[in-house]
Amino acid sequence: MAKIERQHPIELDAEVRKHSFCEVTDGFDEERALIEASRCLNCKNAPCKKGCPVEIDIPEFIGFIKEKKYFEALASIKKTSNLPAVCGRVCPQETQCEQHCIRGRMEGPVAIGTLERFVADRFLNEEIEVKKPERIGKSVAVVGSGPSGLTLAGDLANAGVDVTIFEAFHEAGGVLLYGIPEFRLPKEIVKKEIENLKKLGVKIELNTVVGKTVFLDELRKQFDAVYLCSGAGLPMFLGIPGENLNGVMSANEFLTRVNLMKAYKPGAATPIKIGKHVAVVGAGNVAMDAARTAMRLGAESVSVVYRRSREEVPARAEEVRHAMEEGVEFKFLTNPVRIEGENGAVSKMVCVKMELGEPDASGRRSPITIPNSEFDLPCDTVIIALGTKSSPIISGSAPELEVSKKGLVIVDENNKTNLDNVFAGGDNVTGAATVILAMGAGKNAAKAILKLLEGK
Amino acid sequence: MFEIVKKTMLTDSVIEYVLNAPKVAAKALPGQFILLRIDAEGERVPFTISDYDREKGTITLLIQSVGATTMRLAKMNEGDCLHDIVGPLGVATDLSESNKILLVAGGIGVAVLYPQAKYLKSIGKKVVCVMGARNVSLLAYLEEMKQVCDELYVTTDDGTYGEKGFVTNVVQRIFEQDKNAYDLVFAVGPLPMMRAVCNVTKTFGIHTVVSMNPIMIDGTGMCGCCRLTVGGVVKYACVDGPEFDGHQVDFDEVINRNRYFSEIEKQHVCNLTGEVR
Numbered sequence: 001m002a003k004i005e006r007q008h009p010i011e012l013d014a015e016v017r018k019h020s021f022c023e024v025t026d027g028f029d030e031e032r033a034l035i036e037a038s039r040c041l042n043c044k045n046a047p048c049k050k051g052c053p054v055e056i057d058i059p060e061f062i063g064f065i066k067e068k069k070y071f072e073a074l075a076s077i078k079k080t081s082n083l084p085a086v087c088g089r090v091c092p093q094e095t096q097c098e099q100h101c102i103r104g105r106m107e108g109p110v111a112i113g114t115l116e117r118f119v120a121d122r123f124l125n126e127e128i129e130v131k132k133p134e135r136i137g138k139s140v141a142v143v144g145s146g147p148s149g150l151t152l153a154g155d156l157a158n159a160g161v162d163v164t165i166f167e168a169f170h171e172a173g174g175v176l177l178y179g180i181p182e183f184r185l186p187k188e189i190v191k192k193e194i195e196n197l198k199k200l201g202v203k204i205e206l207n208t209v210v211g212k213t214v215f216l217d218e219l220r221k222q223f224d225a226v227y228l229c230s231g232a233g234l235p236m237f238l239g240i241p242g243e244n245l246n247g248v249m250s251a252n253e254f255l256t257r258v259n260l261m262k263a264y265k266p267g268a269a270t271p272i273k274i275g276k277h278v279a280v281v282g283a284g285n286v287a288m289d290a291a292r293t294a295m296r297l298g299a300e301s302v303s304v305v306y307r308r309s310r311e312e313v314p315a316r317a318e319e320v321r322h323a324m325e326e327g328v329e330f331k332f333l334t335n336p337v338r339i340e341g342e343n344g345a346v347s348k349m350v351c352v353k354m355e356l357g358e359p360d361a362s363g364r365r366s367p368i369t370i371p372n373s374e375f376d377l378p379c380d381t382v383i384i385a386l387g388t389k390s391s392p393i394i395s396g397s398a399p400e401l402e403v404s405k406k407g408l409v410i411v412d413e414n415n416k417t418n419l420d421n422v423f424a425g426g427d428n429v430t431g432a433a434t435v436i437l438a439m440g441a442g443k444n445a446a447k448a449i450l451k452l453l454e455g456k
Numbered sequence: 457m458f459e460i461v462k463k464t465m466l467t468d469s470v471i472e473y474v475l476n477a478p479k480v481a482a483k484a485l486p487g488q489f490i491l492l493r494i495d496a497e498g499e500r501v502p503f504t505i506s507d508y509d510r511e512k513g514t515i516t517l518l519i520q521s522v523g524a525t526t527m528r529l530a531k532m533n534e535g536d537c538l539h540d541i542v543g544p545l546g547v548a549t550d551l552s553e554s555n556k557i558l559l560v561a562g563g564i565g566v567a568v569l570y571p572q573a574k575y576l577k578s579i580g581k582k583v584v585c586v587m588g589a590r591n592v593s594l595l596a597y598l599e600e601m602k603q604v605c606d607e608l609y610v611t612t613d614d615g616t617y618g619e620k621g622f623v624t625n626v627v628q629r630i631f632e633q634d635k636n637a638y639d640l641v642f643a644v645g646p647l648p649m650m651r652a653v654c655n656v657t658k659t660f661g662i663h664t665v666v667s668m669n670p671i672m673i674d675g676t677g678m679c680g681c682c683r684l685t686v687g688g689v690v691k692y693a694c695v696d697g698p699e700f701d702g703h704q705v706d707f708d709e710v711i712n713r714n715r716y717f718s719e720i721e722k723q724h725v726c727n728l729t730g731e732v733r
Binding site for chain 2: 206208209212213214231233234243245246247250252253257261262269270271344345391
């Protein structure tokens with residue numbers, strides 16, 4: 001096979017972008033997209049497809065790109081994914097489709113994600129006529145408007161089901177809106193995807209907390225089926241002294257203030273304080289988002305503090321690279337032991353050095369404290385990005401719903417809960433995971449719900 | 457949109473709003489709260505639901521103008537609409553197990569205690585309340601409380617109405633006279649007042665419940681902004697509260713956390729004299 005280097009997307013210069021909330025990656029232009037598409041070997045068994053939680057026919061859509069049939073390429077993706085412009089930007093492709101690409105053994109896998117984005121973006125500003133499918137006289141309530149709910153809503157609406165989404169916030173989009181920053185996923189794209197769903201007839205009720213404003217048993221009476229996809233819940237903290245000092249916050253709080261409440265805009269009603277030196281604890285995608293956001297808000301230094309090594313970092317490779325390019329410092333094998341303050345506000349985080357020992361239950365080598373390695377990390381803001389635990393709101397108001405010890409909703413292989421006609425998927429089932437896994441759950445549940453409704 | 461159906465100036469700085477919010481009114485219970493946003497750019501601010509009318513689909517809020525949002529609210533009139541109201545949030549209060557309850561209200565805290573007093577009355581309990589404010593002009597819901605309470609003690613710091621001094625003086629006196637007079641104290645008001653009441657009741661060993669009002673964003677447990685330490689454990693006021701065992705609350709921490717944005721808030725107002733934003 002011919003050796004062609006993997007094409008790199010067009011990116012804003014790190015020095016420029018670290019002061020700007022503009023999108024970092026501009027994706028491929030047509031020339032690069034065509035070169036990249038030509039790298040696809042169109043393997044018969046298409047190993048890449050197995051890596052996609054929503055089973056996009058990857059060789060097919062890339063084949064259409066090769067022929068410059070971009071609309072057909074988009075149609076091919078849309079057969080199984082409702083959110084290509086989103087997935088092309090935020091999926092961890094390197095551990096999914098691209099991980100299985102045969103080209104990966106040679107000069108790097110085909111840039112499937114960037115190609116997906118290229119196709120989606122080409123039609124982003126075009127009014128695509130949506131044919132409202134014939135109604136089948138069935139209704140489904142969707143609890144949460146994040147990626148899982150939007151995916152399921154799209155699939156069901158396309159099948160003629162009357163879908164109503166209940167959203168707790170004042171705007172729809174869930175984590176796509178409050179969690180992922182503008183520079184990685186412009187909110188206009190999320191809004192457009194939601195507008196498209198509305199065109200399909202999907203109704204969205206904002207400011208509605210299921211478990212408080214309406215109860216699950218009411219929804220079960222009013223709708224033929226219910227899908228619970230309320231997302232992750234309460235942010236986790238370290239449980240170390242000083243965590244409630246002013247200047248210490250969860251990544252959820254920090255990102256919600258900036259992304260949803262637009263605290264980065266001058267004169268915004270919702271305030272944010274950033275300080276000179278920011279420490280971010282954790283090294284997942286959310287930690288990268290928080291660190292890069294802190295940089296853009298004008299922090300002089302941003303350190304990511306992670307107790308394992310570079311190899312174990314759970315964030316997407318691209319996010320880590322971008323963060324490093326933008327000047328975020330990484331303190332690997334470092335663990336905070338306490339946070340100290342002056343006048344009620346953070347002044348430093350005391351950390352210890354770690355080394356890696358034997359693999360733990362997760363298969364990763366577990367970090368062990370190196371004795372007498374304590375040192376001070378001066379900082380005035382600490383952002384904790386350690387993931388989340390389940391929210392008690394829905395389960396608390398519906399004790400008949402079966403949840404695990406951790407409070408996560410228990411489902412079977414069809415994403416069905418122990419209650420008739422009630423399904424669940426996304427972070428409230430898996431714990432904090434990725435957008436695409438939540439979408440995969442939405443797809444799976446949509447299939448099961450359609451089957452159920454057909455039988456009714 | 458959520459219309460202001462009725463706006464009443466109760467005192468110079470305390471305004472009662474009756475708002476059209478049928479979904480909230482349908483489910484509201486004493487002790488719960490809502491979050492509101494004035495407009496599409498507004499911040500999310502929590503307020504206790506001080507009354508609700510399920511038939512009319514309205515909720516009542518008692519709001520004191522202290523920050524950017526409340527000052528903007530004060531300029532709004534009947535017929536104007538708020539962009540968002542979400543709720544009812546938090547855990548409802550249930551004091552019905554106790555038969556000897558003393559309610560203690562400081563300033564705007566009466567917003568929480570008035571519906572509670574009404575509820576207790578409706579289930580046949582004796583309602584006794586100590587309410588206080590800095591001066592007579594800040595005594596909201598005085599007439600309403602007179603109506604609903606079997607016994608009402610009123611204090612003002614400056615003596616412009618009722619007994620001169622603090623609510624804690626009355627609470628202290630009540631328990632000095634009979635330390636078994638009440639088995640539960642429910643105190644709501646500014647943080648220093650709640651702390652002071654707790655200090656008094658602690659010496660008599662009287663279980664005391666307080667209502668917290670920390671800074672919040674989502675109000676559903678997602679952001680952790682409203683966290684506080686209760687009995688050494690981190691709790692979220694929005695989903696675990698807003699009411700907690702007052703003897704267990706780390707008041708110093710809560711007071712410090714509530715101060716976090718006070719400088720920004722001040723700048724917020726004086727930069728735009730007249731037009732608060």
